[in-house]
Amino acid sequence: MVYPYLEFTATIRRPIIEIIIKSESNFAIYPVLIDSGADYCIFNIELAKALGIKLTKKRTNFRGVGKDKVKGFWGKVEIKIGNQTYQTKAIFAEISQFGHGILGQQGFFDHFDVKLSYQKQAIEIEHTKVSN
Numbered sequence: 001m002v003y004p005y006l007e008f009t010a011t012i013r014r015p016i017i018e019i020i021i022k023s024e025s026n027f028a029i030y031p032v033l034i035d036s037g038a039d040y041c042i043f044n045i046e047l048a049k050a051l052g053i054k055l056t057k058k059r060t061n062f063r064g065v066g067k068d069k070v071k072g073f074w075g076k077v078e079i080k081i082g083n084q085t086y087q088t089k090a091i092f093a094e095i096s097q098f099g100h101g102i103l104g105q106q107g108f109f110d111h112f113d114v115k116l117s118y119q120k121q122a123i124e125i126e127h128t129k130v131s132n
Contacts, residue, residue, distance in 0.1 A: 001082040003123040006031075015116050015123050016100055020080035023051035031100040034114060034123060038104030041079075041090040047101075048075055048092040055092055062091065070095070079107075084127045086111055 006016040055073035072093030088107040
């Protein structure tokens with residue numbers, strides 16, 4: 001699967017693609033940043049509420065690029081990227097200011113081989129078998 005980089009402005013482009021996130025009874029098309037520096041997949045908590053995704057009661061804390069702690073909750077989701085569908089755990093947190101979710105090491109890179117080419121403005125994603 002090959003996707004183009006998303007153009008934000010004339011000088012800013014980012015590796016953002018659209019995925020489908022499914023709950024037991026609903027789904028949403030959701031933009032996500034492919035971030036090899038992120039440990040986990042992180043999605044907006046409002047998305048979990050809208051889709052009725054069950055979240056853990058216990059909060060988890062993590063840090064992003066800034067030094068501020070971010071609080072979130074784990075939830076299980078089904079993700080569809082291209083023609084590949086799989087289940088994974090993700091963190092749901094208040095990240096609405098970004099306008100997109102994040103695909104990280106666990107939950108994305110452990111399912112796919114990814115090549116980011118800024119020069120070609122292309123994202124190549126190939127499904128791999130998950131080995132645990």
